[in-house]
Amino acid sequence: MVETKALIKATLDAGREFFRPPGERVAGPAPLPAEGVKQPSVVVPIRSIGPSHRERITDHLLALQPQDRYLRFGYAANDEQIRRYADSLDFDRDEIFGIYNRKLELIAMAHLAFSTDPDLRSCAEFGVSVALQARGRGYGSRLFDRAVMHARNEGVDLLFIHALSENTAMIRIARNAGALVERDGSETEAYLRLPPATMDSRMSEIVEEQLAQTDYRLKVQAKQFWDFLGAVQEIRRGVRDARDKSGR
Numbered sequence: 001m002v003e004t005k006a007l008i009k010a011t012l013d014a015g016r017e018f019f020r021p022p023g024e025r026v027a028g029p030a031p032l033p034a035e036g037v038k039q040p041s042v043v044v045p046i047r048s049i050g051p052s053h054r055e056r057i058t059d060h061l062l063a064l065q066p067q068d069r070y071l072r073f074g075y076a077a078n079d080e081q082i083r084r085y086a087d088s089l090d091f092d093r094d095e096i097f098g099i100y101n102r103k104l105e106l107i108a109m110a111h112l113a114f115s116t117d118p119d120l121r122s123c124a125e126f127g128v129s130v131a132l133q134a135r136g137r138g139y140g141s142r143l144f145d146r147a148v149m150h151a152r153n154e155g156v157d158l159l160f161i162h163a164l165s166e167n168t169a170m171i172r173i174a175r176n177a178g179a180l181v182e183r184d185g186s187e188t189e190a191y192l193r194l195p196p197a198t199m200d201s202r203m204s205e206i207v208e209e210q211l212a213q214t215d216y217r218l219k220v221q222a223k224q225f226w227d228f229l230g231a232v233q234e235i236r237r238g239v240r241d242a243r244d245k246s247g248r
């Protein structure tokens with residue numbers, strides 16, 4: 001689990017980045033580490049998201065390539081099926097976590113679905129997707145950690161992950177967390193037993209959520225600032241062009 005101290009530092013560092021134009025940084029998947037080489041845990045603000053973000057969830061999922069839709073849903077979901085899935089998300093019962101970039105695009109999300117079966121109240125299922133250009137940076141793993149922390153705090157003691165056996169990245173995330181992984185042909189089920197919640201896990205979740213909300217608000221302000229600046233430049237350009245045309 002990422003330490004709260006590290007998260008606070010990362011949020012403060014990120015604050016300095018906000019007021020650089022959003023297009024300045026080059027996006028792209030990070031190179032994967034060589035086998036056996038352990039990367040340090042990435043620190044990224046992850047926030048719990050609500051129904052007002054449904055459209056962005058839909059956009060994020062619709063942007064997944066056919067193969068990734070297949071890996072995410074276990075079948076080749078078409079646009080209609082993805083829209084139906086997003087529309088049916090129950091934000092009261094389940095928990096959705098998201099990572100946003102500086103343009104406020106949802107670049108990674110996880111769905112922690114709680115069991116609706118009264119006999120299986122202490123079980124939940126984890127599903128995740130990371131935008132292609134943001135893969136290999138540890139976002140999938142961090143979303144998993146975040147979901148585990150929340151599930152623990154909600155009294156879940158068994159977390160399920162359903163993956164296709166070819167899904168090396170997802171299986172690695174589950175294995176790294178200590179899940180029991182059972183392969184059955186093309187399908188793989190992973191089960192992670194969760195320890196009970198502690199005061200520390202509860203406090204960590206509250207602090208992480210607060211920091212992630214602050215990070216998001218800063219991103220909103222920075223985006224508004226750049227949009228405003230863009231509009232001012234547009235007006236200036238218009239005035240200059242008009243002046244040039246009139247020969248003054």
Ligand SMILES: CC(C)(COP(=O)(O)OP(=O)(O)OC[C@H]1O[C@@H](n2cnc3c(N)ncnc32)[C@H](O)[C@@H]1OP(=O)(O)O)[C@@H](O)C(=O)NCCC(=O)NCCS
Pocket residue numbers: 032033037038039068069071072073126127128129130131134135136137138139140141142162163167168169170172173176
């Ligand atoms: C699975 C997925 C969420 C992983 O996201 P990610 O942010 O790229 O994952 P991470 O960067 O946290 O990497 C997780 C682990 O998998 C490894 N990994 C990542 N991509 C990999 C790849 N293509 N091949 C092999 N290993 C890979 C990483 O090295 C890391 O292992 P390590 O911590 O032992 O080094 C992403 O590939 C995805 O969205 N796929 C499509 C949807 C999907 O498959 N969802 C899961 C089913 S619910």
